[in-house]
Amino acid sequence: MQIKPRQQLLDIWRAIARHSFQDGEWDWGEWGGRSSVADAERLLCLMYPATEIPAFRLDDPDTTDRDVQDALKDVGGRLEIPGKLLTALVEFMRTHTSGDKQPSFAGGHYYASGDAERELTKEQRELGVVDSFSMSITLSLATLGFLKVYLSKPRRAEVRALADELRSATEARLTAAMVSLLRSFTINVFDADAPQGRTLCRLIGQDQVSDRIVIQQFQRRFKSLRAVLRDQFVLGVDIADGLNDENQLFECGWAWGLVQDAPVVDTSEPIGPQPSGVAKPIPYLYFTVVALDGIQDLFSERTLTLGLLNQEQQRLAEALRLRWEITQQYWSAIARFGEGPWPLEDIPWRTTGQRLESEYFSLCVAAILVYDLIRRRATDDDLTRTVTIMERLAERGRVTSRMTQRDRAITLHNPGIELPLQGSETLGPPMQWNMTDFSAQLLKRTIQLCALSRNVSSHDRLLRLGERIFDHVWQRRLRVGEGAGLWDNVRSVYPDSPERIGPLSWNITERVTECMVAARQLYTQSPIRSADLSVLAGDLLSEATHLLGSEQLEPTSVAEGSRGITLKGIEVKLRRAREIIEEQPGTAYALTIEVLGQLDTLALARHTASRGV
Secondary structure (H helix, E strand, O other): OOOOHHHHHHHHHHHHHHHHEEOOEEOOOOOOOOOHHHHHHHHHHHHHHHHHOHHHOOOOHHHOOHHHHHHOOOOOOOOOHHHHHHHHHHHHHHHOEOOOOOEOOEOHHHEEEOOOOOOOOHHHHOOEOHHHHHHHHHHHHHHHHHHHHHOOOOOOHHHHHHHHHHHHHHHHHHHHHHHHHHHHEEEEEEOOOOHHHHHHHHHHHOOOOOHHHHHHHHHHHOHHHHHHHHHHOOOOOOOOHHHHOOOOEEEEEEOOOOEOOOOOOOOOOOOOOOOOOOEOOOOOHHHHHHHHHHHHHHHOHHHHHHOOOOHHHHHHHHHHHHHHHHHHHHHHHHHOOOOOOOHHHOOOEEOOOOOOEEHHHHHHHHHHHHHHHHHHOOOHHHHHHHHHHHHHHHHHOOOOOOOOOOOHHHHHOOOOEEEEEOOHHHHOOOEEEEEOOHHHHHHHHHHHHHHHOOOHHHHHHHHHHHHHHHHHHHHOEOOOOOOOOOEOOHHHOOOOOOOOOOOOOHHHHHHHHHHHHHHHHHHOOOOOOOHHHHHHHHHHHHHHHHHHHHHHOOOOOHHHHHHHHHHHHHHHHHHHHHHHOOOOHHHHHHHHHHHHHHHHHHHHHHHHHHHHO
């Protein structure tokens, strides 16, 4: 199935308008307000495309396209839509504010109990989670950009008052989310002989070399990065003394929530008291990827152009950017460690902190690698090997291959990978986080990699892979019920999977929306330029130009008016071919081939006429 981001985004918006607006008013439904993550994901299904794609803008009714108006007709007319969104955003900010009027980042019903006989406590469900911190950054930036444009024109006094309340709450939420991400970042230092150390040595050494050699290689590879971690970090991280010992191994990234004993971040912004954390200082691959996704929005062109960050937020953003870059460098180096096969190519990946093994963790590492490849402009060899990894993950996850009998791959999709949240047991039963978005994440990373690739062969492989994954994901839409057109009906592609319990998945719906935005950015890029095709197109253009000049030397009678029109058309096509030959050599080639055919037809007609005379 071909990815058509505009049409498919309109389908998603049409389904959301049916589901979330009752008689034109926003309706959170039974599950609304139970998780700040789920509610942010629902709003981002509308706000993210509306702020990232000019054709989907909703902040200026005068620029709203007709097909967008039609998709959102259940919301109201084009003049009503911005006001309805404003009200929904205000309700979100009010709902997810704690009793002391500070932003709340509760995971809510997204948390699960690791003990079937014990329910999670209220205090546990109200714990902040990195998913919420990250989503809040993206949603806050989208909201501030929306308000900046929407309020640039005169509005009624009550609308301006509501917008002012929203702006104040959004700015506070953005700052609090940034501070929380700083306090959730951690550096875990451990001895090579500890269980974590032995796992890491086996992972990056792939049982090909001794642990002693692996440790020496690790020391050389990460000497400069260790120095940066030791010397540069101040905000939100308590650097362990062990980092000074080069014989110690380490990992960096984001824990699942606020880290135990994380120092308070000094800020002049009024975000209230900073709560204590309970998460053990151990990086999680899943939450690290989620954090990286949100942090990158702080440095987007739109954020910088609209000036959405104040001076204090810019300071916090720079601290997050340092962690963003270092984390990418670390995990990219781990993924490609050594001179032979990459550790990432040894699927499935084994985590050191939680000692789990799954294709999902391979995908998480691949996602970080994709970010690093984009940052440092990857070589063709790196790209080709990464493409193969994505193809293998799609096959092993039974996204592009059939499910076998009693296939364990079904757990990737339903019930998902269960991630124990270490440290949560101090407040009640052990908590878990279920990850069910393997297919959507795989699609997003494939599209991102496709946008990066400037190699024709790799680009085509990724595009074909992306279309196959998208076909799988699109089939998983709900067909009936209140969530029709949204996600997730796993049994539509895996009939033997367990029945899904609970509300529709805003997690996967939002991920698919992100994929469509990424696909749109892919298609707005210039096509890949083939050097060989450019040379061939240039040679053809030279020949066509010469033949046109020769043809123009021939006399033209009044009776041959059509010949003059043909020659004019040929001139226009050749001029166009010259203009685009550098960016679109294939199109220039096609235009020139057509011109050569027309010139030959004219020459043949003249030759035939002369023989007849």
